[in-house]
Amino acid sequence: MECGAYLQYRKASNSDMEAAAGQWAFGYLSAYNMWSAGSGRAPVPQIPEYPTVLAYLDKHCRDAPLAKVRDGVEHLIYELTPQGSPPPDGPIKSLPGWPPEPKK
Secondary structure, X not given: OEHHHHHHHHHOOOHHHHHHHXXXXXXXXXXXXXXXXXXXXXXXXXXXXXHHHHHHHHHHXXXXXXXXXXXXXXXXXXXHOOOOOOOOXXXXXXXOOOOOOOXX
């Protein structure tokens, strides 16, 4: 989802879309932690509470309305793990082994 659409849903208090975006973000954080276990990357030690994650995504999307909500979640992962900020060439998608390859 693009940040512009996300912000419109948040502004309109569209609870269904807001819940979908929030739940998707939590699923992404959980999936990252599962992936990190076998990748040598640090997991997110403690996933923030729901309102905190949405507030972070709100700020990310206001600051970068052309970005994707996924980018905001990836930046949040970097802020919450020992790696620190995202590398200059982009978030997780630029890391070796990300996204994980499907099992055959």
